[in-house]
Amino acid sequence: MPDLTEAPALGNPLDLIDPAPATACSVCVALDEQRAEARRLGDMTTVTDCNVEIRRHPHRTRS
Template sequence: MRDLTEAVQLNDPLDALEPIPFFSCDVCASLGRQREEARKKGDMTVVSDCNVEIRRHPHGRRRSS
């Protein structure tokens, strides 16, 4: 039986698949470059923030008013 006092490691399913920026979009291209620079520096908070922004960027989708 497992010791219930051990820490459990959970994986975030979104970590496995990073969004691919649309490099024809200036906003996405900038976020993609910013994400890679942050990754080189080991700043995973900025990497995560960029991933969220890339996922949320509309790419021509119409927003509901």
């Protein structure tokens, strides 16, 4: 039976590197500015929300 006396170290997901916004995208630029202001204010919930939105924002290339 495994030793369950200590919890595993999972790390802090907020320590992940922020996604880079697409510089030619006005939506990504606005989210990046909002994220910077939220970080300045200590609002890590909004920082995380902006990171999710930047990651999910579609940037399609033409084929």
